Amino acid sequence: MKNNRLAILLTSGLLLIAVFLILNQRSTGTLSKDAEFAVYDTSSVTKIFIAGMDDREVLLEREPNGWKLNKEFKAQQRKVSDLLNTMMKLRVRTPVAQAAHDNVITRMAGIAVKVEVYQVLPRINLFDRIKLFPRETRSLVYYVGDSPKDNMGTFMLKEGAETAYIMQITGFKGFLSTRYSPIADDWRDHTVFNTNLGDIRSVEVEFNEDPTKSYSVTRSDRHNYLLKRIQDQYVYENYDTLRLLNFLTAFSDIRFEALLNNLPQQRIDSIVNSPFLHRVTLTDEKGMSYSITTFTKKKLEQNMVDNETLQPVDLDRMYALVNDGRDFVLIQYFVFDKVLRPVTYFEPGSPEL
Template sequence: MKRNKTIIWITIILLVIVAFLYYTSSSGTFSSKEKDFAVQDTATVTKIFLADKDNNTILLERDSTGTWQLNNTYKARQSGVNLLLETLKNLVPKYPVPENAHNRIVSLMASQSVKVEVYQQVYRVHLSDNLEFFPHEKRTKTFYVGTATADNMGTFMLKEGADVPFVVHLLGLRGFVGPRFSTEEANWRDHTIFKTKLFNIESVTMEM
């Protein structure tokens, strides 16, 4: 009786090991770079470039004062930039596009997607967090943002150079993130008409 129980337990353990090895081998077929969409340190982001298939482009650049500029012409809307940076930081891949849907999604993204390039200040020499030398700007991320999934709970994304798109979602959001990568200039412009501190205003006059 004890012998039978031992055989049963050994069989169960072997099945668990086989299942574990199968899972890890199948999930490991994708390199970390293929699903690495998030930008961990958004404080070092210096520039974000967006481009769609209709040749609409958005260039967001942080100037020396920390203010974001739009297309080398306008001041960018800070709340919009903050939302984009937050989005970039919290992108999480859920799963790769299934093989039976691969060609359809890739074709769809070829005609309906936004190219995203992220540039950051990095150091050529990094000894520790307090010992870094020779800073320079480097493009650290390039990926494509496609349409929403059928249930609107994820977004198709593809890393540059990767073969398989992923369904990506945003931590804390029930929905898709495509609109946050808008290529409409009006969505990024700062709409402030008049800006000053209240205590600097001595009087206000209105004329009809």
């Protein structure tokens, strides 16, 4: 009797496995394993490693509060989302033609970017309904090359595969290689200030060229703030409350435009050793401080006035130091004007700026 039960259990198990293999084969159709680049469940992706042929590398890791870059920086969440969306929607346009295949592979050997995808996947997956024993595994490795002559799609090759494919996103006209950048700066988050009104303890704004405009704002209690002119420590008993609240609210989302750490160090030193324009320091309720120091940016074009060459100031952008002076960046007046108000802006009856 026991032998019969064991035989029945074994037979049932084999039947289940056979059915699973048949259904799985039908679901994948005639698509070759070499052409399966898509990651359909991006929520299971835990890490993405991107490496160029020039030793530049990017490691993106999922954390509870977002994505981390190279274990040090906060990654641009939107850019990571775009990459995951790309991975999910990858479809085969066509295999690389046999006549061009060797040339494509040779070119990819010199310029391709290696991509490794890590996911939490179950060891046992029955019909996508019963998933047991999840673990993190390197689920996919492939190489991303350049695009064909018509720029429609991108050459890709799975690790260990013999055939390369032109991959595309259905409905998208263009190439995809730029979405797999191995340059860490391309993935850096651009946030300078990201503090909500209720979490701000104090803000100090310094105007180096005109100290009479400098001031500090300090929370005195839950709904009130102390506005003080720094030069003479004058405390304003009356100020425009709405303007002050709008000023403080602006610190919830302030970003720089571009990282400029790759500029020649001599040029960066020349700029940051010149007199600064503004310095803004925000301290939150946890005692953490965030600051930015701005510098004049001159335009590249030169003008002639009275036979003298003048290099005018850029009225749209400034240079700045952020992240405790570690990063040299480009910022826009349009973005930062709202947190660079002079103290007179808060005086009752003062004109709009």
